[in-house]
Amino acid sequence: MPNFNSFQELLTYCQEHQCGVAEAALRYEEAYSGKQRAEILAGMEAILQQMRDTVTSGIHSTEKSMSGLTGGDARRIMDFMNQPQCFLSPVEMKMIAFGLATLEENSRMKRIVACPTAGGSGSVPAALIAVEQDKNVPPQQTLKGLITAGIIGEITARRMFLSGSAAGCQAEVGVASGMAAGGLVEMMGGTPEQVVHAAAISMQNLMGLVCDPVAGLVEVPCVVRNGLSGVQAAASATMALAGVKSFIPMDQVVEAMAAVGKLMHPSLKETAEGGLAQTPVAKAFTETFKGQQQAP
Amino acid sequence: MSGGSLFDIVGPIMVGPSSSHTAGAVRLANLARLVADQPIQEVEFVLYNSFAQTYQGHGTDRGLIAGILGYGVNDERIRDAFALAEAQGLHYTITPFLGANNYSPNTVVFNMRLQNGQMLTVVGHSIGGGKVYVSKIDGHNVNIRGEMPTLILFYKDQPGMIWQVTKILAEQQINIATLTCNRNQRGVEAFMIITLDSMPPAKAVAAIQGIPDIHTARCIDQLPA
Numbered sequence: 380m381p382n383f384n385s386f387q388e389l390l391t392y393c394q395e396h397q398c399g400v401a402e403a404a405l406r407y408e409e410a411y412s413g414k415q416r417a418e419i420l421a422g423m424e425a426i427l428q429q430m431r432d433t434v435t436s437g438i439h440s441t442e443k444s445m446s447g448l449t450g451g452d453a454r455r456i457m458d459f460m461n462q463p464q465c466f467l468s469p470v471e472m473k474m475i476a477f478g479l480a481t482l483e484e485n486s487r488m489k490r491i492v493a494c495p496t497a498g499g500s501g502s503v504p505a506a507l508i509a510v511e512q513d514k515n516v517p518p519q520q521t522l523k524g525l526i527t528a529g530i531i532g533e534i535t536a537r538r539m540f541l542s543g544s545a546a547g548c549q550a551e552v553g554v555a556s557g558m559a560a561g562g563l564v565e566m567m568g569g570t571p572e573q574v575v576h577a578a579a580i581s582m583q584n585l586m587g588l589v590c591d592p593v594a595g596l597v598e599v600p601c602v603v604r605n606g607l608s609g610v611q612a613a614a615s616a617t618m619a620l621a622g623v624k625s626f627i628p629m630d631q632v633v634e635a636m637a638a639v640g641k642l643m644h645p646s647l648k649e650t651a652e653g654g655l656a657q658t659p660v661a662k663a664f665t666e667t668f669k670g671q672q673q674a675p
Numbered sequence: 676m677s678g679g680s681l682f683d684i685v686g687p688i689m690v691g692p693s694s695s696h697t698a699g700a701v702r703l704a705n706l707a708r709l710v711a712d713q714p715i716q717e718v719e720f721v722l723y724n725s726f727a728q729t730y731q732g733h734g735t736d737r738g739l740i741a742g743i744l745g746y747g748v749n750d751e752r753i754r755d756a757f758a759l760a761e762a763q764g765l766h767y768t769i770t771p772f773l774g775a776n777n778y779s780p781n782t783v784v785f786n787m788r789l790q791n792g793q794m795l796t797v798v799g800h801s802i803g804g805g806k807v808y809v810s811k812i813d814g815h816n817v818n819i820r821g822e823m824p825t826l827i828l829f830y831k832d833q834p835g836m837i838w839q840v841t842k843i844l845a846e847q848q849i850n851i852a853t854l855t856c857n858r859n860q861r862g863v864e865a866f867m868i869i870t871l872d873s874m875p876p877a878k879a880v881a882a883i884q885g886i887p888d889i890h891t892a893r894c895i896d897q898l899p900a
Contacts, residue, residue, distance in 0.1 A: 382678060408681050422682060429688045445692075445754075446732060485691030488734050488754040495684045496804065497694045503685070529681035537678060542695065542803050544725075544780070558684075595729040597692040672731045 380410035383534050386575050386629040393571040400565050400574045401523035404530035420522065426492050427518075427525050430481075430504035433491050437480025444486035446668060449598045452606070453480035470513035474609035478505035482602040495532045495541045495558065498590075498597050499551030503528050505609025506559035506616070507566065516566060524566030528558035531578050539637035543590030543649040546640025552604045553585035553636065559612035560619070569620050579625035579632045581615035586636050589647035591654025594665040600655055687805055687900060689748040695781055696726070696733035699801025701753065702898055704742020706809055706821045707785045707797045709895040714790040715743055717766040723782040726801075727771035736769050739783065743767070747899055748805060815866050816857065821898035823852055823870040826880075831888035832858045832865035839886050840867065847879045864890075 381403060383389040392403050408419050438457050443450035456476040459465055465472065478501035485491045485500060494503045503525065511521045532541065532554060541550050561578035569577070585608070593599040625632065646653030655661055689698040708715065720739050722730050730736050737756040744759060746752055752759060760767055776782075781801040788794055798811035809819040812827070819825055830836055837856065844851060850872040858865035874896055884892040 532684035
């Protein structure tokens with residue numbers, strides 16, 4: 380049974396069996412869960428459809444979050460796409476908008492897909508769905524991208540906990556961007572080596588990212604970080620598809636990220652006791668917010 | 676850390692904003708509801724540590740109430756949990772405990788009054804990514820994760836109890852995954868937690884309930900994904 384304890388094992392398997400990463404991931408899931416392939420594919424398709432639905436509702440909504448802190452920026456990005464000052468391409472603009480849309484829906488207590496977590500849920504849909512729309516990619520290819528993203532997250536999760544409280548935002552948005560980057564490469568027909576290089580490139584660029592939510596809410600800076608991480612994943616995927624290789628192998632990137640997570644001070648791990656959460660404006664908001672919560 | 680399903684990484688489909696604080700709260704309350712095994716009329720949620728600090732902003736309070744009402748992690752009615760509790764006649768109080776304690780970061784103690792008038796206390800923990808476990812039922816140490824069908828038995832501590840229970844399961848071709856026994860006092864009260872590969876038929880549960888000196892026997896299904 381394929382059981383990938385490292386990215387090297389994954390690559391070796393793909394080479395020996397002459398298959399892509401998504402195929403290897405499917406064989407892994409079949410063996411792990413005992414489920415039939417059709418059931419696995421149907422489950423992944425349902426998840427992908429939820430991601431599309433969240434993105435769609437998110438870019439149309441201008442509703443504020445439960446706390447009033449965020450909401451409406453995804454709509455702003457979509458509206459700006461056709462303005463003369465916009466210097467990003469439509470697909471990049473969609474990546475930003477879809478990442479924001481997903482996290483804004485999350486803050487509104489609407490339905491999202493945790494990927495790998497709720498706080499990092501924007502990257503994968505932002506990258507995959509924006510490219511699917513822009514390049515008219517068949518949905519089966521997007522599905523392969525999502526499955527590839529899943530196995531990248533799964534192998535990473537064997538070395539480190541994927542939560543901001545355990546290892547900072549690098550473990551949420553950082554890992555999500557690595558998953559999205561690898562998923563995009565698979566979706567565009569890249570090789571297994573390119574998939575893994577893309578993930579490594581993306582993850583090393585977000586290494587050390589602290590988790591510093593204002594007032595402890597999954598809103599600031601989480602929403603904008605998710606808007607940016609899809610674009611970063613796409614840039615990493617493009618680099619890998621162009622032939623750029625990560626000098627540091629992916630397995631060592633993950634080890635390094637896990638080590639950085641351990642070194643990170645607790646104030647920078649979701650406690651709202653450091654980073655942006657301790658800026659004057661954040662502290663002022665926190666006071667107001669707590670006052671409102673205690674009111675009858 | 677060992678391997679897991681791709682669906683643990685890509686998923687669950689859930690209502691935001693936090694997998695441990697919102698989805699975890701829903702699932703924990705779903706599990707407490709299953710353990711209670713009958714309608715809950717009143718519940719006090721005592722929140723500890725991170726749950727006590729941040730429950731409002733993360734919708735932990737709404738999630739707990741929605742979970743007691745039986746809604747799943749992807750149900751958008753979680754937002755409206757306060758109003759739904761009122762409409763359905765569920766009385767609740769939320770008590771953040773801010774002092775020092777030995778509980779894990781996201782812990783809830785459910786003090787529940789059931790329809791039959793009995794009180795039931797369940798201690799549960801949300802451990803990230805929507806994963807949860809129950810560590811105490813009415814003061815007894817247990818470990819119930821809701822990932823497989825689970826048989827919960829309380830009985831008089833005496834020889835042959837495991838044999839009588841497992842014999843009934845074997846006759847029904849129900850495979851046991853894990854079996855944990857412990858007791859509070861020799862010869863007085865013991866408990867058995869058995870996880871199963873499938874739900875036993877109702878007649879098997881009834882047969883186990885019929886074993887002399889079994890005080891409580893209930894089988895709870897796994898939580899939905």
